[in-house]
Amino acid sequence: MRCIKYSLLWGVVLLVGVVCFPLKAQVHSAIERVDSLLSEGSLAEAATLIDALQEELGDKKQDALLLREIKLSFLQGDPYTALARTSALSKKFLKKEEVRSLLAALLYHSYRFEDLSTLQEAPKGKVKSKGNGYFPKRLLEQAERAERLVESAQLLEVVDSFTVSHLEDLRHASGLSSEVGELSFGTGTEDYRYTTALGFETFTHRIGDDGKNHIFYVKKTASGEILEERELEELHLPGGEYFPILRQDGQSILFASPTGAIDLDLTAQENGDFSEGIGGLDLYMSRRDPHTGKFQVPTLLGMPFNSPSDDLILLYDDFYHVGLLVTTRFARKGFYNCYRFVMSETAPPLPTNDYELKKKYAALRPWRLREQRAQSIAE
Template sequence: MKRLVFFVIAFFAFCRIYSQTISEAETFFNNGSYNQALEVYDKLLKSSPNDLMLKYRKARCCILLKKYDVALPLLEEAERRKFVKANYYLYDVYFNLYKFSEAAEAMRKYIELRGETLENPEECQEKIRKAEMGIDMLSRVENIAIADSVKIAKTHFLEAYRLPKELGTLSFYSNMSSYEFGMGIPHRSGSEDPHYSTLVAMGYDLPDLPDLKQSAVVFTSGREDKRIFPLPDENGDIHLSISYKLYDGWSHPTMLSDVLNSSACDNYPFEMADGVTIYFASNGENSIGGYDIFMSRFNGDDYSKPLNIGMPFNSPDNDYMLVIDEMAGIGWFATDRRQHPDTVVVYEFVPNEKRLPLKTEDPDYRRNVAQLIISRKAHFNNAVDKTEVEKVEKNKNEINFRVNDGVLYTQLSDFHSEDAKALYLKLVEVDKRYQTLKILLEGKRREYTFAESYQDKEVIRVEVLEIEAEVRRYAALVDEYILQVRRAEINAIINN
């Protein structure tokens, strides 16, 4: 009898401790302390390894901590044991593991099992649409060569971009004020800052826009004559705006284009040197998840419909700020996939001259490439990838300089004269500026062709004349440096 009483007391004591521990885990979960909640569920599962509810709750924690591989077997077991809600969360796991077909099937099954009790049919159908987008994007993964990557604080990620000033500058909104709306755009003399006025007129107060302040990026053209940046419209949606430099300040910002506007937030703009192509990020309905990178071109009347540039650039997480330096043959983009909330990874890649589809029948390899989960060996499996990456590393030392009709140098080490080598390096810098100016000139000539008003054409005409003069000056400098390099090197050879 005493033994029975002891076991009864022990049982109720265990139940009390168990319920308290469950309550503690739920409190952690509801407060967003998912790691602490996960620790509690792990402890409970050691004593109750077959408890389906504990496994389900652990899986929920793992999803929010982005530990999808851990959550997958737990939810698959719950689904086999007819736990209806498991299919809803299996969608999230499959989706983030790039198993988009399985994700769509899990959501369809969830809808079927819920039947008339389904509370969120529109949300569920939207999830299926996103999964179908993923299926399509995964079938068209681009094969790009990654040259480097750097993990960096989200608030400083622009420091990883080595963009030449002549191609433009990128900057965050600085501290907002009634004079600067945080972009370093000076207000017109004797008037209030136009951006601030715009916000006030819309009924916004600057403190109401903390996210915009912390994450918005301003692109300033290489000639510092225009800026593209995000601003809220009258409905509170964030769209790309443009402002032009005038004689006494900057023009009032206007929306860049209705064609580019999404129903959500558009940010992180970069305009190519041609003045026609623009890259930006948006988290609207055509994004597979979070921010996706889009591309559009100005066709004379307006911008073309934005094109999602696909994988591996885009993912179910946030991907943004794609920048390309055509002269250097290098590009960058940022992503927070598999990262701590405060950090991002900026990838440096070699842009393909033409889109290069990934050719593989291996679904796991395709998913790995799409997610940028690729080891050096796997990445270099394709000879094109290896060649392109090596090209980036070797560009610093590989040259193509003809000293005379019979002598061609292909390495910096070929030079006999240190003076000639120094002059050659200066020649490279001058020629790079020369090539960039030619690209800028081509872009300005396009702008002139498509300008609508006489006043706009006159402003652009003056700019074209200025750039043409610079092109001629740098062309002459290139020729002069070539002669100086040859003269110094030939003298060194003769004297040796």
Template structure:
């Protein structure tokens, strides 16, 4: 089995992309990579290497539908849906029925629900026509996603998005401007010392500073919402769960509590989500938070949407989204909240555009003037946010560095960037290994060889981390590290 260590070293481990096309030849062309090896490259984020291998395979096996299918998956991983569509269409023309599901998924992401339904119908028709082959029907999940998307397109809220900005994903809170009356959004290191939290999360603090809410993983590695209250003597109570039911067994994170103390917004990737994190709302009945509801479009999309916050004083709301697929950057949308929900007419020709926010100008009423809300935001002093450390490095001379600007050696700072990148990739690999072990424990013994390979590679990666850390310290202090 191919080693993963080179990918960890390159910090190229990406989110796992499921590859489900079945029935195509797995053999490698002479001197080339097998389809199985290419699948693994795509899963590990080695997209350039996968593309090169696919080009070689296509030259040797031009009629192999699996090559076009995998090319489509590779293009999707590059966020190039336009060319991915062509690759999947080629795969289908050459005999890949599974390519229809990929085409349906892209169509759903683009809100072309009728096209998606046609793809799914064709997929099911092929299975029905070939009953003797006993082909598995893998369309349930995509069909459910289509149903959810159709339902949400029927109730797209008519909001006004007056601005949007692109920011670094790791520092997106800096774009939020909230008046003190709305509370504050903070980085998690502002929590009382010893308080458990999990990255990534955001800590919401009420105006009076006496309650904080945030996300932390439970024993099953699922994010749940936690809260903590300040006592009269300014000490803090023990953190407690806000409501394990809010995430419905899935992640619940990025909370924002309205000043009424009743209305809670948060993000979850549960089964009612369009895909990734969606924004949900729940209300407290005086005893507990009730069953949450998905707030729908245009707030939510097939991608991650989270951290909705509303400031009633300025009349502005914010939320974060990666629907534009900008890599390490995300989009912050700023909108004008309304007292009651009004939906876009179903026969409005701009319905899909307003749902997807292809252009925020589609949401502007005639003669829109946002002078007042912009002036209100300008008058809000930027909230003081304790920035989470970029890393923590203890030096022999007693210094503890937490940001690149603290280095006295540019070379050491450059080495530290390598260390942080390598550690991030290694941590992602550890998560993948943990997931594989769970699969193995649930009876999928086929992942055994991959587990063994990854365990060996983890040892190499950990050793390399130690070497790079020592190099950083030597470069900064000019001494030897024992």
């Protein structure tokens, strides 16, 4: 009999104690608890329990605990550190399908797309690496698309960034002028509403007849009389549409559509209707035909606006000549990173042809332009 000492936050009650069971059963139970905490997003509690287990067990269960540490780093918004830690896993452990799927997701979120493109075809619509483990074919297709977007990535001069835990906080923290219009977020995914600055046009997303989220449009007069009300069917994408924003030119609409989240177990890649993006929610743009009033076929935006993570909202403030990108890239689970950038009507080319440097610009990591330029000069 041995004892493992640890403290956890169970609900709203803090329990600190010494639990004594046969070691094998106790360790199994504790590791399951770590998995549960990671799934819930209770990362601080998960880290505390992992540390306690490592202190108690030493070299025992080293791979299992390291795997949880890797997942923790990823959920804390650092796929690069998580990927680096996989080198310490044993070769035998790396052959497990769960671990191979984890490695594929980490490579993707670390912008190592070219490493996934070498995977070979395997039966049942999946691809197989040189080792063991299978990955959804969709992941390889997205990796090839992402590689092309890295090559054509544009320069984005980010001047500031901040993090929010709720999208509703954007109403007060965006730093944009009222000319952008008004964003409204409720408690559910169907409660989003965007209204133009003059209040004549409103865009919402809600469930359509096909069971997917779509964009609905209402146009009113100054007195509130409804002139037009319809679902924007011309913007339909396989995954649905979310978070519509009309630019101040009155013609360009920006919105997000799901490609399929590239989670640690890749389960979201297996089934479902997804748009042809590069991962998570991807940003699209369409322009309104001035003659018909209908929007044209949406176009997938390039990098750095899109990433392997969720890219939800893109705002342009023509009054202040700045924009705001809201994304979950490199964000702790449950949070959103918001990048404020200088607007440019043209797409400035990157000051390098080096593919590795292009990936840094495309990822906005580091996001400060002067840091990116300093690295470009140094390398």
